[in-house]
Amino acid sequence: MRFLITAVVAYAAYLILTIGSGTVALWSKEELIVGAIFAVIAGALLRNRFIGKDLRMLNPRRWFTFLVYLFPFFLAMAKANIDVAYRVITGRINPAIVKINPNLKNDMSVTMLATSITLTPGTLSVDVEPKTNELYVHWINVDPEILKDMPRDYHPICGSFPDWARRITG
Amino acid sequence: MINWLPTLIAVAVCIIIIMVRVFIGPGAPTRLVAFDTANTLVVAGLVVAAIMFNHAIFVDVAIVYALLSFAMTLYVAKYIQGDKF
Amino acid sequence: METLNTVSYVFIGIGLFFNFVGAIGLHRFPDVYTRLHAATKCTTFGSIFLILAVIVQSAGIWAREGTISQSVICIHSVVALVALLVTNATGAHAMARAAHRSGEKPARAVVDDLANRKERE
Numbered sequence: 001m002r003f004l005i006t007a008v009v010a011y012a013a014y015l016i017l018t019i020g021s022g023t024v025a026l027w028s029k030e031e032l033i034v035g036a037i038f039a040v041i042a043g044a045l046l047r048n049r050f051i052g053k054d055l056r057m058l059n060p061r062r063w064f065t066f067l068v069y070l071f072p073f074f075l076a077m078a079k080a081n082i083d084v085a086y087r088v089i090t091g092r093i094n095p096a097i098v099k100i101n102p103n104l105k106n107d108m109s110v111t112m113l114a115t116s117i118t119l120t121p122g123t124l125s126v127d128v129e130p131k132t133n134e135l136y137v138h139w140i141n142v143d144p145e146i147l148k149d150m151p152r153d154y155h156p157i158c159g160s161f162p163d164w165a166r167r168i169t170g
Numbered sequence: 171m172i173n174w175l176p177t178l179i180a181v182a183v184c185i186i187i188i189m190v191r192v193f194i195g196p197g198a199p200t201r202l203v204a205f206d207t208a209n210t211l212v213v214a215g216l217v218v219a220a221i222m223f224n225h226a227i228f229v230d231v232a233i234v235y236a237l238l239s240f241a242m243t244l245y246v247a248k249y250i251q252g253d254k255f
Numbered sequence: 256m257e258t259l260n261t262v263s264y265v266f267i268g269i270g271l272f273f274n275f276v277g278a279i280g281l282h283r284f285p286d287v288y289t290r291l292h293a294a295t296k297c298t299t300f301g302s303i304f305l306i307l308a309v310i311v312q313s314a315g316i317w318a319r320e321g322t323i324s325q326s327v328i329c330i331h332s333v334v335a336l337v338a339l340l341v342t343n344a345t346g347a348h349a350m351a352r353a354a355h356r357s358g359e360k361p362a363r364a365v366v367d368d369l370a371n372r373k374e375r376e
Contacts, residue, residue, distance in 0.1 A: 017230075019330050026326070081273055081300045084293055088280040093289055095361055115344040119299065124292055126351040138288045138351065138361065172263055172312060177305070180271050187278040199287045199354035206346055207281065207294040211274060213339055214302035217332055221309045226327035233335045240342035247346075247353035 005058075006050045007043030011035055065168050073116065076159070080121040087140065096142045097126060100154040101134045102162040109169040110135070116165070117158045174222035181215040198250050202243065209239035259315040263308045270304030273297045286362035287354045295347040299339065306336050 014035040019026050087093055104110050110133050114125040117137065127136040143156060154162065188211070191204040213236045220228030280293025310332045317325040 016330060016334060019327060026323075077296075077300060080296050081276075084280065084296050085273070085276045088276050088283055088293060088297075091283060093284070095289060097288075097355075097361055114348055115341075118344045118347050119296060122292075124288060124295070124351055125348055126288070126355055138292075140289060140292055172260060172267075177267050177271065181274065181305070184271075184274045184278045187275075188281060191281045197287075197359065199350065199357060199359050200290065202353075203287060203290050203294055203350055204281055206343075206350065207277060207298050210298045210302055210339065210343060213335060214270075214274075214305045217306050217309050217335055220328055220332075221313055224324060226324045226331065229328055229331040229335060233331065233338055236335060236338040236342055240346055243342075243346040244349050247349040251353040251356035 002047040002051050003043045006047045007039045009050070010042040011039035014038060062168050065164075069164050069168060072160075072164075073120070076120040080119065083121050092141075094141050095138060097136055097138050098142070098157065099134055099136055100157055101132070102154050102158070102165075104133050104162065104165060106169065109165040112169055113158070113161055113165040116161045120159075120161065123158060174218055178215060178218050178222060181211055181218065185211050185215070202246050202250065206239070206243050209235070209243075213239075256315070256319075259311060263311050266304045266308035266311065270301045270308065273301035273304070277301060287359050288351060288361050291347055291351055291354075295343055299343045302339055303336060306332050306339075310336075 014031075015027065018031045018035065102113060104113060110128060114128065114135060117123045117135075118125055122140045124138040124140075125135055126138050128134070129136075137157060139157060185208050188204050188208045192201050192208065195201045195204055213232045216228050216232035216235065220226060220232070274297070277293050277297030280297060281290050284290045284293055310329055313325045313329040313332070316322060317329055
Protein backbone atom coordinates (compact mmCIF):
# COMPACT_ATOMS: atom_id res chain seq x y z
CA MET A 1 0.00 0.00 0.00
CA ARG A 2 2.73 2.43 1.01
CA PHE A 3 4.85 1.37 -1.96
CA LEU A 4 1.92 1.92 -4.33
CA ILE A 5 1.12 5.44 -3.05
CA THR A 6 4.76 6.56 -3.13
CA ALA A 7 5.27 5.19 -6.64
CA VAL A 8 2.09 6.84 -7.95
CA VAL A 9 3.06 10.22 -6.47
CA ALA A 10 6.59 9.94 -7.90
CA TYR A 11 5.22 8.99 -11.33
CA ALA A 12 2.79 11.93 -11.28
CA ALA A 13 5.60 14.34 -10.39
CA TYR A 14 7.74 12.94 -13.21
CA LEU A 15 4.88 13.28 -15.70
CA ILE A 16 4.22 16.89 -14.69
CA LEU A 17 7.86 17.80 -15.15
CA THR A 18 8.19 16.12 -18.57
CA ILE A 19 4.94 17.39 -20.09
CA GLY A 20 5.04 18.33 -23.76
CA SER A 21 7.86 16.00 -24.77
CA GLY A 22 6.12 13.93 -27.45
CA THR A 23 3.02 12.64 -29.20
CA VAL A 24 1.32 10.11 -26.89
CA ALA A 25 -1.06 12.67 -25.33
CA LEU A 26 1.70 15.24 -24.60
CA TRP A 27 4.33 12.66 -23.52
CA SER A 28 6.78 10.65 -25.57
CA LYS A 29 6.93 6.86 -25.24
CA GLU A 30 10.47 6.88 -23.81
CA GLU A 31 9.61 9.34 -21.04
CA LEU A 32 6.60 7.22 -19.99
CA ILE A 33 8.73 4.05 -19.71
CA VAL A 34 11.69 5.68 -17.95
CA GLY A 35 9.32 7.48 -15.58
CA ALA A 36 7.65 4.19 -14.64
CA ILE A 37 11.03 2.56 -13.91
CA PHE A 38 12.18 5.47 -11.73
CA ALA A 39 8.81 5.58 -9.94
CA VAL A 40 9.16 1.91 -8.99
CA ILE A 41 12.72 2.51 -7.72
CA ALA A 42 11.65 5.59 -5.71
CA GLY A 43 8.67 3.74 -4.26
CA ALA A 44 10.82 0.78 -3.20
CA LEU A 45 13.48 2.97 -1.57
CA LEU A 46 11.38 5.68 0.08
CA ARG A 47 8.10 4.05 1.09
CA ASN A 48 8.77 4.27 4.82
CA ARG A 49 10.10 7.82 4.66
CA PHE A 50 7.37 9.37 2.53
CA ILE A 51 4.35 8.28 4.55
CA GLY A 52 5.74 7.10 7.87
CA LYS A 53 3.57 5.69 10.64
CA ASP A 54 0.83 8.27 10.35
CA LEU A 55 -1.79 7.20 7.84
CA ARG A 56 -4.25 9.96 8.78
CA MET A 57 -3.74 12.09 5.67
CA LEU A 58 -4.88 9.28 3.35
CA ASN A 59 -8.48 10.20 4.13
CA PRO A 60 -9.84 12.10 1.08
CA ARG A 61 -12.18 14.18 3.26
CA ARG A 62 -9.18 15.97 4.76
CA TRP A 63 -7.92 16.83 1.28
CA PHE A 64 -11.34 18.20 0.37
CA THR A 65 -11.32 20.32 3.54
CA PHE A 66 -7.86 21.53 2.57
CA LEU A 67 -9.14 22.67 -0.84
CA VAL A 68 -12.03 24.53 0.84
CA TYR A 69 -9.53 26.08 3.27
CA LEU A 70 -7.58 27.67 0.40
CA PHE A 71 -10.29 30.30 -0.16
CA PRO A 72 -10.37 31.89 3.35
CA PHE A 73 -6.58 31.51 3.38
CA PHE A 74 -6.21 33.49 0.18
CA LEU A 75 -8.59 36.20 1.44
CA ALA A 76 -6.62 36.52 4.68
CA MET A 77 -3.40 36.71 2.66
CA ALA A 78 -4.73 39.62 0.59
CA LYS A 79 -5.83 41.38 3.78
CA ALA A 80 -2.38 40.82 5.31
CA ASN A 81 -0.67 42.39 2.32
CA ILE A 82 -2.84 45.49 2.37
CA ASP A 83 -2.16 45.74 6.11
CA VAL A 84 1.60 45.50 5.61
CA ALA A 85 1.49 48.03 2.75
CA TYR A 86 -0.36 50.44 5.09
CA ARG A 87 2.30 49.97 7.77
CA VAL A 88 5.15 50.43 5.30
CA ILE A 89 3.68 53.71 4.10
CA THR A 90 2.73 55.16 7.50
CA GLY A 91 5.44 53.48 9.61
CA ARG A 92 2.96 52.82 12.43
CA ILE A 93 4.09 49.66 14.27
CA ASN A 94 3.70 48.38 17.80
CA PRO A 95 5.37 44.96 17.91
CA ALA A 96 5.70 42.23 20.53
CA ILE A 97 6.55 38.55 20.78
CA VAL A 98 3.72 36.71 22.51
CA LYS A 99 3.22 33.10 23.50
CA ILE A 100 -0.01 31.39 22.50
CA ASN A 101 -1.28 27.91 23.23
CA PRO A 102 -3.61 26.77 20.46
CA ASN A 103 -4.17 23.28 21.95
CA LEU A 104 -2.98 21.32 18.95
CA LYS A 105 -2.13 17.65 19.33
CA ASN A 106 0.27 16.55 16.60
CA ASP A 107 3.25 17.90 14.69
CA MET A 108 1.53 18.22 11.34
CA SER A 109 -1.15 20.60 12.56
CA VAL A 110 1.47 22.74 14.32
CA THR A 111 3.42 22.93 11.06
CA MET A 112 0.32 23.92 9.16
CA LEU A 113 -0.72 26.57 11.70
CA ALA A 114 2.79 28.08 11.78
CA THR A 115 2.94 28.28 7.99
CA SER A 116 -0.56 29.74 7.78
CA ILE A 117 -0.06 32.48 10.36
CA THR A 118 3.24 33.47 8.79
CA LEU A 119 1.39 34.40 5.61
CA THR A 120 -1.69 35.99 7.23
CA PRO A 121 -2.37 39.34 8.93
CA GLY A 122 0.06 40.79 11.40
CA THR A 123 1.69 37.62 12.71
CA LEU A 124 4.94 35.72 12.16
CA SER A 125 5.78 32.51 13.97
CA VAL A 126 9.19 32.68 15.61
CA ASP A 127 9.65 29.57 17.73
CA VAL A 128 7.80 26.52 18.99
CA GLU A 129 7.83 24.69 22.31
CA PRO A 130 8.24 21.08 21.21
CA LYS A 131 6.62 19.35 24.20
CA THR A 132 3.51 21.46 24.72
CA ASN A 133 3.05 22.66 21.11
CA GLU A 134 2.96 26.30 22.18
CA LEU A 135 3.90 28.88 19.56
CA TYR A 136 5.87 32.08 19.98
CA VAL A 137 4.42 34.64 17.59
CA HIS A 138 5.78 38.02 16.54
CA TRP A 139 2.75 40.29 16.43
CA ILE A 140 3.21 43.57 14.59
CA ASN A 141 0.37 45.57 16.16
CA VAL A 142 -0.47 44.46 19.70
CA ASP A 143 -3.75 44.92 21.48
CA PRO A 144 -2.99 45.97 25.11
CA GLU A 145 -6.13 44.21 26.37
CA ILE A 146 -4.72 40.81 25.39
CA LEU A 147 -1.38 41.38 27.12
CA LYS A 148 -2.92 41.68 30.61
CA ASP A 149 -3.62 38.02 31.39
CA MET A 150 -0.84 35.48 31.00
CA PRO A 151 -2.33 32.44 29.21
CA ARG A 152 -3.11 34.62 26.23
CA ASP A 153 -6.31 34.28 24.29
CA TYR A 154 -5.37 33.14 20.79
CA HIS A 155 -8.55 34.14 18.98
CA PRO A 156 -7.68 37.81 18.33
CA ILE A 157 -4.16 36.82 17.24
CA CYS A 158 -4.69 34.05 14.74
CA GLY A 159 -8.45 34.00 14.15
CA SER A 160 -9.99 30.71 13.09
CA PHE A 161 -6.79 29.13 11.77
CA PRO A 162 -6.30 26.71 14.72
CA ASP A 163 -9.80 25.35 14.09
CA TRP A 164 -9.01 24.81 10.42
CA ALA A 165 -5.70 23.12 11.29
CA ARG A 166 -7.52 20.86 13.73
CA ARG A 167 -10.16 20.02 11.16
CA ILE A 168 -7.67 19.21 8.39
CA THR A 169 -4.86 17.39 10.16
CA GLY A 170 -6.17 16.80 13.69
CA MET B 171 0.78 39.84 -27.03
CA ILE B 172 2.05 41.66 -23.95
CA ASN B 173 5.38 43.46 -23.94
CA TRP B 174 7.08 41.90 -20.93
CA LEU B 175 10.23 43.99 -20.90
CA PRO B 176 8.97 46.77 -18.52
CA THR B 177 7.86 44.11 -16.01
CA LEU B 178 11.29 42.50 -16.08
CA ILE B 179 13.00 45.87 -15.65
CA ALA B 180 10.73 46.72 -12.69
CA VAL B 181 11.60 43.39 -11.01
CA ALA B 182 15.29 44.15 -11.58
CA VAL B 183 14.86 47.57 -9.93
CA CYS B 184 13.24 45.86 -6.92
CA ILE B 185 16.19 43.48 -6.69
CA ILE B 186 18.62 46.43 -6.78
CA ILE B 187 16.71 48.17 -3.95
CA ILE B 188 16.91 44.98 -1.88
CA MET B 189 20.61 44.51 -2.67
CA VAL B 190 21.31 47.89 -1.03
CA ARG B 191 19.92 46.39 2.18
CA VAL B 192 22.11 43.31 1.72
CA PHE B 193 25.23 45.51 1.59
CA ILE B 194 24.44 48.05 4.35
CA GLY B 195 22.23 45.93 6.61
CA PRO B 196 23.41 45.70 10.22
CA GLY B 197 24.20 42.12 11.19
CA ALA B 198 23.97 38.74 9.52
CA PRO B 199 20.23 38.03 10.11
CA THR B 200 19.16 41.19 8.28
CA ARG B 201 21.37 40.33 5.34
CA LEU B 202 19.98 36.80 5.22
CA VAL B 203 16.40 38.14 5.18
CA ALA B 204 17.19 40.58 2.36
CA PHE B 205 19.01 37.92 0.36
CA ASP B 206 16.10 35.49 0.66
CA THR B 207 13.74 38.20 -0.56
CA ALA B 208 15.99 38.83 -3.55
CA ASN B 209 15.93 35.09 -4.31
CA THR B 210 12.12 35.12 -4.42
CA LEU B 211 12.20 37.99 -6.89
CA VAL B 212 14.80 36.23 -9.04
CA VAL B 213 12.43 33.25 -9.34
CA ALA B 214 9.57 35.53 -10.42
CA GLY B 215 11.86 37.30 -12.88
CA LEU B 216 13.00 34.00 -14.40
CA VAL B 217 9.40 32.94 -15.00
CA VAL B 218 8.67 36.28 -16.68
CA ALA B 219 11.84 35.90 -18.79
CA ALA B 220 10.69 32.44 -19.89
CA ILE B 221 7.52 33.75 -21.52
CA MET B 222 9.32 36.84 -22.84
CA PHE B 223 12.02 34.87 -24.71
CA ASN B 224 9.68 31.89 -25.28
CA HIS B 225 12.18 29.43 -23.77
CA ALA B 226 10.52 26.87 -21.50
CA ILE B 227 13.86 25.87 -19.95
CA PHE B 228 13.90 29.12 -17.91
CA VAL B 229 10.96 27.89 -15.81
CA ASP B 230 12.81 24.67 -14.99
CA VAL B 231 15.79 26.76 -13.93
CA ALA B 232 13.42 28.82 -11.75
CA ILE B 233 12.06 25.72 -9.97
CA VAL B 234 15.55 24.40 -9.23
CA TYR B 235 16.66 27.88 -8.13
CA ALA B 236 13.73 28.15 -5.70
CA LEU B 237 14.51 24.80 -4.09
CA LEU B 238 18.28 25.42 -3.90
CA SER B 239 17.84 28.90 -2.41
CA PHE B 240 15.52 27.36 0.20
CA ALA B 241 18.26 24.89 1.15
CA MET B 242 20.75 27.78 1.29
CA THR B 243 18.44 29.76 3.59
CA LEU B 244 18.01 26.81 5.95
CA TYR B 245 21.75 26.15 6.20
CA VAL B 246 22.73 29.78 6.73
CA ALA B 247 19.96 30.12 9.35
CA LYS B 248 21.33 27.03 11.12
CA TYR B 249 24.81 28.58 11.01
CA ILE B 250 23.58 31.91 12.40
CA GLN B 251 21.78 30.34 15.35
CA GLY B 252 25.00 28.54 16.30
CA ASP B 253 24.12 24.87 15.77
CA LYS B 254 26.72 22.19 15.12
CA PHE B 255 26.43 20.49 11.75
CA MET C 256 -7.81 37.92 -26.28
CA GLU C 257 -8.49 41.48 -25.11
CA THR C 258 -9.96 40.21 -21.85
CA LEU C 259 -6.95 37.98 -21.23
CA ASN C 260 -4.59 40.88 -21.82
CA THR C 261 -6.55 43.09 -19.41
CA VAL C 262 -6.50 40.38 -16.73
CA SER C 263 -2.76 39.96 -17.24
CA TYR C 264 -2.12 43.69 -16.94
CA VAL C 265 -4.14 43.85 -13.72
CA PHE C 266 -2.17 40.91 -12.28
CA ILE C 267 1.14 42.48 -13.31
CA GLY C 268 0.10 45.78 -11.69
CA ILE C 269 -0.82 44.12 -8.39
CA GLY C 270 2.31 42.01 -8.42
CA LEU C 271 4.70 44.86 -9.10
CA PHE C 272 3.00 47.09 -6.51
CA PHE C 273 3.41 44.52 -3.74
CA ASN C 274 6.97 43.68 -4.79
CA PHE C 275 7.88 47.37 -4.50
CA VAL C 276 6.13 47.61 -1.12
CA GLY C 277 8.18 44.64 0.09
CA ALA C 278 11.43 46.14 -1.20
CA ILE C 279 10.75 49.53 0.40
CA GLY C 280 9.53 47.91 3.61
CA LEU C 281 12.96 46.33 4.01
CA HIS C 282 14.33 49.88 4.31
CA ARG C 283 11.59 51.52 6.38
CA PHE C 284 11.14 48.98 9.18
CA PRO C 285 13.50 49.08 12.18
CA ASP C 286 14.49 45.46 12.93
CA VAL C 287 14.73 41.93 11.57
CA TYR C 288 11.27 40.70 12.55
CA THR C 289 9.28 43.57 11.08
CA ARG C 290 11.45 43.36 7.97
CA LEU C 291 10.56 39.69 7.73
CA HIS C 292 6.88 40.70 7.81
CA ALA C 293 7.37 42.98 4.81
CA ALA C 294 9.72 40.63 2.97
CA THR C 295 7.80 37.38 3.33
CA LYS C 296 4.23 38.51 2.90
CA CYS C 297 4.60 41.15 0.24
CA THR C 298 7.12 39.49 -2.04
CA THR C 299 5.36 36.11 -1.86
CA PHE C 300 2.06 37.72 -2.76
CA GLY C 301 3.58 39.87 -5.50
CA SER C 302 5.48 36.98 -7.06
CA ILE C 303 2.32 34.86 -7.00
CA PHE C 304 0.52 37.51 -9.01
CA LEU C 305 3.39 37.94 -11.49
CA ILE C 306 3.49 34.18 -12.09
CA LEU C 307 -0.32 34.11 -12.38
CA ALA C 308 -0.09 36.71 -15.16
CA VAL C 309 2.42 34.48 -16.98
CA ILE C 310 0.13 31.46 -16.51
CA VAL C 311 -2.88 33.34 -17.90
CA GLN C 312 -0.95 34.55 -20.95
CA SER C 313 0.66 31.21 -21.77
CA ALA C 314 -2.62 29.33 -21.24
CA GLY C 315 -4.30 31.76 -23.62
CA ILE C 316 -1.68 31.22 -26.33
CA TRP C 317 -1.76 27.46 -25.71
CA ALA C 318 -5.56 27.32 -26.12
CA ARG C 319 -5.48 29.51 -29.23
CA GLU C 320 -2.53 28.15 -31.19
CA GLY C 321 -1.77 24.81 -29.52
CA THR C 322 1.96 25.43 -29.20
CA ILE C 323 3.73 22.83 -27.10
CA SER C 324 6.30 25.19 -25.55
CA GLN C 325 3.54 27.41 -24.14
CA SER C 326 1.93 24.39 -22.47
CA VAL C 327 5.29 23.57 -20.88
CA ILE C 328 5.62 27.15 -19.58
CA CYS C 329 2.05 27.07 -18.22
CA ILE C 330 2.31 23.78 -16.31
CA HIS C 331 5.82 24.36 -15.01
CA SER C 332 4.88 27.84 -13.77
CA VAL C 333 2.25 26.20 -11.55
CA VAL C 334 4.99 23.96 -10.10
CA ALA C 335 7.22 27.00 -9.51
CA LEU C 336 4.29 28.76 -7.80
CA VAL C 337 3.74 25.87 -5.38
CA ALA C 338 7.49 25.63 -4.67
CA LEU C 339 7.63 29.37 -3.88
CA LEU C 340 4.59 29.25 -1.56
CA VAL C 341 5.89 26.32 0.48
CA THR C 342 9.55 27.33 0.72
CA ASN C 343 8.98 31.02 1.54
CA ALA C 344 6.83 30.45 4.61
CA THR C 345 9.10 27.73 5.99
CA GLY C 346 12.22 29.79 5.29
CA ALA C 347 10.73 32.77 7.12
CA HIS C 348 10.12 30.57 10.16
CA ALA C 349 13.73 29.33 10.10
CA MET C 350 15.14 32.85 9.72
CA ALA C 351 13.04 34.27 12.57
CA ARG C 352 14.14 31.50 14.93
CA ALA C 353 17.79 31.89 13.92
CA ALA C 354 17.62 35.66 14.45
CA HIS C 355 16.18 35.25 17.94
CA ARG C 356 18.67 32.56 18.96
CA SER C 357 21.57 34.70 17.74
CA GLY C 358 20.50 37.40 20.21
CA GLU C 359 18.71 39.86 17.94
CA LYS C 360 16.27 41.95 20.04
CA PRO C 361 12.91 43.04 18.61
CA ALA C 362 13.07 46.84 18.38
CA ARG C 363 10.35 48.86 20.16
CA ALA C 364 8.81 45.65 21.48
CA VAL C 365 6.22 45.87 24.23
CA VAL C 366 6.51 42.29 25.49
CA ASP C 367 8.96 39.51 24.66
CA ASP C 368 7.75 36.19 26.02
CA LEU C 369 10.52 34.24 24.32
CA ALA C 370 13.31 36.20 26.04
CA ASN C 371 11.53 35.71 29.38
CA ARG C 372 11.53 31.97 28.84
CA LYS C 373 15.29 31.95 28.28
CA GLU C 374 15.93 33.95 31.44
CA ARG C 375 13.94 31.46 33.49
CA GLU C 376 16.01 28.49 32.35
